[in-house]
Amino acid sequence: MNGARVFRHGVTSVLFASWLMAGTAWGQNKASLQRERDAIEAKIATTEKLLNQTASSKQDAVAQLRLINERMNLREQLIRHHESEIRSLQRSMSNTDSEIRSLEGHIAALKDEYGRMIQAAFKQSLSQNPWMYLFAAEDFTQAVIRFQLLQSYSTLRKEHVEQIESSQVVLAENRQSMESKRAEREDVLAVVRQERNRLIGDQKKRKELVASLKGEESKLRAEVQRAQEEKKRLNAAIREIIEAELAAERASSAGEFALTPEGKIVSAAFESNRSSLPWPVMRGIMTGKFGRQPHPSLPGITIDNNGIDISTETGSSVLAVFGGTVSSVFDIPGAGQTIILSHGAFRTVYSNLDSASIRKGDQIEAREKIGMIRTQNGQSILHFEVWRVESKSQTPQDPARWLVRN
Secondary structure, three states: OHHHHHHHHHHHHHHHHHHHHHHHHHHHHHHHHHHHHHHHHHHHHHHHHHHHHHHOOOOOHHHHHHHHHHHHHHHHHHHHHHHHHHHHHHHHHHHHHHHHHHHHHHHHHHHHHHHHHHHHHHHOOOOOOHHHHHHOOOOHHHHHHHHHHHHHHHHHHHHHHHHHHHHHHHHHHHHHHHHHHHHHHHHHHHHHHHHHHHHHHHHHHHHHHHHHHHOOHHHHHHHHHHHHHHHHHHHHHHHHHHHHHHHHHHHOOOOOOOOOHHHHHHHHHHHHOOOOEOOOOOOOEEEEOOEEEEOOOOOOOEEEEOOEEEEOOOOOEEEOOOOEEEEEEEEEOOOEEEEEEEEOOEEEEEEEEEEEOOOOOOEEOOOOEEEEEOEEOOEEEEEEEEEEEOOOOEEEEOHHHOEOOO
């Protein structure tokens, strides 16, 4: 009897613990999904604000096209995210359904066992008048045995009632949880349908923009050529400045380039922050990727990029991504002002600025304001680069691999 009692307690405890753990796991997963969704929706909101800002100028359809492409990518991410949430909900609902069936079976077994116990007790007159049953004993020994039997019966009946009641509570909570998840799933499905409709709208807008640009292909090719020439001048200026720094270092250290102990510490600190450097603007969307990329509307045309381009709001400040020393501040015709910061064996480059608020030689802290972004044709785009400097080479890095994912 004691073994059966322990088993019943164990079953009830396991079912309750299973329900509790499943609810906790879903809650943690839901919180994680919510954070990811909030981040994507924030980026979509920023993209829409930039699109409105660019569209108001009515001058640069290519910039609008890049932003629409990015918004489409973000919407697809959001749809995939919601679909992942639906799959998680389905798994949680399936688990809850299994727990409900287990609980229903467990409660039925408890009630059946309770009925048999009452029936057996009735046959032995335990449930009618326990005092008469006790005093009807033939001798003291039999009275003691009957007293112990009455105690066991009372305890068992109480335990059965408690187990049935606690199991029914858990069952009711599971059923309520299932209804809540069904409603939540319907809400998420509605959001997915809404985002798909918005994506279709973006695809239509993109098609219209591409069509409008077909009649301006020669103009666009000229703009691409001009932009590439500006980037070549920028890259040449960066390499020239770095080479001058290396030459000065060699002249002061027996013809060899070697970092000072402090420079080594700064380099190590910078490198340890790979994938966690803050963005050089408070809010922005990456609209130009590192490396060779296809033009958004001109087939067969590629654009070489030693950094990334970040579209942001008009009047935005430029922020240093890491502490360092100002190596240079200079102008590039057509590309605005450019700032280079030194971080030991690394350089960060901030281009297309309207103004700089620092000077060569200044010591800069991370997140310190160093300038303002230039706005042209309704666009405010920061060009940002990361370079690794060694004794015989200067190599541009993909800044997206250094910045924290926003």
